[in-house]
Structures are given as C-alpha cells and as structure tokens.
Amino acid sequence: MQSSLSSSAGLVFESGSATGDFQGKLNAESMDITINVILDNMQAKSGSGGILGLDAQTSSEVLDAVHNLKTTIRVVGLVSEPRLVFDSKGLTEQFKQKLADAGKKRLQEELDKRLGETLGDKVPDELKKAIVKPSDLIEGLGGLLKKKDNKEK
Numbered sequence: 001m002q003s004s005l006s007s008s009a010g011l012v013f014e015s016g017s018a019t020g021d022f023q024g025k026l027n028a029e030s031m032d033i034t035i036n037v038i039l040d041n042m043q044a045k046s047g048s049g050g051i052l053g054l055d056a057q058t059s060s061e062v063l064d065a066v067h068n069l070k071t072t073i074r075v076v077g078l079v080s081e082p083r084l085v086f087d088s089k090g091l092t093e094q095f096k097q098k099l100a101d102a103g104k105k106r107l108q109e110e111l112d113k114r115l116g117e118t119l120g121d122k123v124p125d126e127l128k129k130a131i132v133k134p135s136d137l138i139e140g141l142g143g144l145l146k147k148k149d150n151k152e153k
Contacts, residue, residue, distance in 0.1 A: 011051055016042035016067075024075075032076050039069040054095070062095045065102035069094060 017040050024033035044066075046059035054062065071094075074085040 011063075012045050012047060014043040014045065016040060016044070026079075028079065030078055031082060033074065035073045035075065037071050037073060039071075040067075042067055042069060053092075058099075061102070062099050065098045066095065 018037055019040070020035055020037040022033055022035040025031065026033060044063045046054075046056050046063055048056055050056040050059040069091075071091055072087045075082050076085055077083045
C-alpha cells in the first residue's frame with residue numbers, strides 16, 4: 001500500500017492489512033470506481049506535514065490511537081488521468097473520535113496512577129469498597145458528556 005502513495009502524501013504505513021470491495025463503471029475513456037477499504041491492525045505515522053489539515057504532532061497522536069479504520073476512496077476521471085478522491089470528512093470524524101477515545105483512556109490511566117500514588121495503602125479496608133475507581137467514575141459520568149443524539153459534546 002505504501003508503494004502506491006507519493007512521498008508527499010504525509011502518511012507512512014508500517015504494518016497492518018487492508019481489505020475491501022469495489023464497484024463502479026469503467027470504459028475505454030473514463031472511470032468512476034468506489035472502493036470501500038477496511039484497514040486492520042494499522043500501524044502508521046505522519047510525515048512532517050501532517051494529514052487531513054492536522055499538524056504533524058496531532059496527526060501522529062491520532063495515528064497512534066487509530067488501529068482500525070474504514071473509509072471510501074473513489075477513482076474518477078479519464079482512464080489516462082485518473083484521480084483519487086478521499087472521504088476527508090468521514091476520515092476526519094473517525095480521527096476525532098479515535099483521538100477523543102485515546103484521551104479518555106489516558107485520563108483514566110493517569111487518574112488511577114495518581115490515586116494509587118496518593119492513597120496507596122492508607123485507605124482502611126472498609127472505605128476501599130466505597131471508593132469509586134476513576135475508570136468507573138468516568139464511565140458513570142459518560143451520560144453527562146453525551147448529547148441527546150448520543151454523540152460527545
């Protein structure tokens with residue numbers, strides 16, 4: 001897959017697998033083909049320019065969190081000069097969600113770590129049962145972070 005990308009693509013695939021299906025029209029002069037792609041166990045990094053309008057650092061953080069991805073690519077135009085059209089909006093939404101999920105996970109881990117360091121064995125056994133783990137607390141607060149359409153605020 002990497003070999004088909006130009007060096008200025010801003011994306012370097014290191015490992016993973018890609019599967020998909022395609023449909024469309026192709027004749028001697030033109031084409032309009034839709035390719036549905038599923039990337040599994042993806043390991044990728046960002047080039048120096050970033051991707052999808054994100055800077056290089058944010059792109060790298062997103063790619064660290066994204067291991068599975070579904071997208072649509074269209075190949076359109078003249079057979080002699082085909083163009084690739086990516087679903088930038090869909091990819092951006094998936095990246096935002098993956099980054100938010102990674103942030104929540106990192107927050108849970110940091111809270112667990114800090115509480116463990118701060119409290120250690122100082123909490124009596126009777127109180128340990130009453131203390132809510134940060135991960136349970138965040139999950140419990142999840143309802144407060146959702147809009148009516150069940151999307152993040």
